[in-house]
Amino acid sequence: MTTFARMATAGLLSLAALATPAQAGSVTQPGETVGLAVGAPLPEGAYFVNTADWGCRNTSPESTCVGVTIPVLAWATPVFMFGGRIQLLTALPLIEVNVDNGPSTSGFYNPWFAAQIAWDLGNGFGFSYLAGFYLGVNTGVAFDSTSFNQRFAVSYTADGWNLTANAIWGIQAQGVTDTINPNFLNVDLTATKKFGKFEIGPVAYYSTDLNNPTAYYQKQSQFAVGGLVGYDFGPVIMQAYLTTDVYQQNYGGNDTRVWGRVIIPLWNPPPTQTAMLHK
Numbered sequence: 001m002t003t004f005a006r007m008a009t010a011g012l013l014s015l016a017a018l019a020t021p022a023q024a025g026s027v028t029q030p031g032e033t034v035g036l037a038v039g040a041p042l043p044e045g046a047y048f049v050n051t052a053d054w055g056c057r058n059t060s061p062e063s064t065c066v067g068v069t070i071p072v073l074a075w076a077t078p079v080f081m082f083g084g085r086i087q088l089l090t091a092l093p094l095i096e097v098n099v100d101n102g103p104s105t106s107g108f109y110n111p112w113f114a115a116q117i118a119w120d121l122g123n124g125f126g127f128s129y130l131a132g133f134y135l136g137v138n139t140g141v142a143f144d145s146t147s148f149n150q151r152f153a154v155s156y157t158a159d160g161w162n163l164t165a166n167a168i169w170g171i172q173a174q175g176v177t178d179t180i181n182p183n184f185l186n187v188d189l190t191a192t193k194k195f196g197k198f199e200i201g202p203v204a205y206y207s208t209d210l211n212n213p214t215a216y217y218q219k220q221s222q223f224a225v226g227g228l229v230g231y232d233f234g235p236v237i238m239q240a241y242l243t244t245d246v247y248q249q250n251y252g253g254n255d256t257r258v259w260g261r262v263i264i265p266l267w268n269p270p271p272t273q274t275a276m277l278h279k
Contacts, residue, residue, distance in 0.1 A: 025220050025251075026170060026184040027110060027134050027147050029053075029068060030207035033166045033188045035228050035239050035261065039155030040126035041085040041118035042076035045268035049074060055243075055257025062100035063253075068109070069094050078269075084117040089132070095141045107141045110134035114149065124158025136173070144177040160194035162201070175213030182209040182219065192228055199230035203241055222248040224255065237263040 032051070049072045056065040070093040079086045093109035114132025121127060130151035138144045153166040166188045172181040185208055192201030208221035226243030239261040245254035 024143075024180045024182055024213075024217070025209070026168075026186050026207050027143055027172075027181075028149060028168050028170055028184070028186055030186050030222065031188060031203075031205040031224065031243055031257070031259070032070075032186075033151075033153075033164075033168075033190075034203040034205060034226075034243075034259070035162075035190055035192065035230065035241060037126070037155035037157050037162045037164045037190070038130075038151070038166050039118070039128050039153035039164055040157050041120055041128070042074065042087060043268060044076050044078050044085075046266040047074045047076070048072070048264045048266055049261065051259065051261045053257050053259040055255055057251060057255040058253040059251075060253065064100075065098045067096040067098075081117055084119040084128075087116040087118060089114045089116065089130075097141060105141060107139040108137065109139070110137055110142045110147075112149070116151075124156050124161070126155045126157065128153045128155075134170075136177070138178060142179075143172075143181055144179050145172050145174040145181040147172045147181070162190055162192045162194075162199070164188075164190040172213075175211070180213050180217055182213055182217070183211050184209055190228070192230070197232040199228070199232075199239070201228055202226070203228050203243065205243070218250040220248075220250045222251060222255070224257075235265060239263075 050070065052069040054067040056063045070091055072089060072091040075088045077086045077088065091112040094106065095109045096104050096106040098104045112132060112134050114130050116128055116130040118128035119126060132149045134143065134147045134149060136144055136146040148171045150169045151166060153164060156163040168186040170184045172183055175181055187206045189204045192199050204225045206223045209219040212219060222245050224243045224245045226241055228239060228241035230237065230239035241259045244256040248254055
């Protein structure tokens, strides 16, 4: 693969989720890594990844709409540990919340910092482990608690496939602050195939709260399915996908969401003299 094509199947990013006392849910937005082979290591270099999404939950009597944009910087370092590449990531998301077409509330979401180690296992398989944290902030649209974030991903990327499962486990430092902060588990699933420069296939995600921070809090869970299409323009890769809930518990209604992503390599090291001689 070229560096740019490899980026399409091995991207890294972090998203955000709505955080209010009435509707807490996951700190990491369910569906955040859909379409990305996060189990595979990136080629050495620096990358910019931005994912934006907008969707509404058909709560009654008023619908709740949430928009998120997540600019991420990722650095695939030249450092290897135990055979895996060390990769560093950071993000500062923005979020907007609108209830029944009324006045919108917007602001910065929890800043995210993480380090990942990713292994190329051969024959198209890869595995990665990520450890990071969301910094607790009080902006009216974020969680007022710092949380520890771990991710375990496995990917198969041979022959143009991206078959990826990514499990995301979040542990809150404080269960109750100005917001209700449950621990959570997300699982993002991707099964796409490339046809030339095009990429297409089904995607899905599941999320669930793992605890009840208060006696009156009701644990939430959901499962959503959808489809993804992407195109490799050369140095820039774009993806879009549509998802909708087919199951939800204690969210008050199903969520339908449109997502868009752009992946831009900022820098890659020049090929070594040895590599150029073998071309």
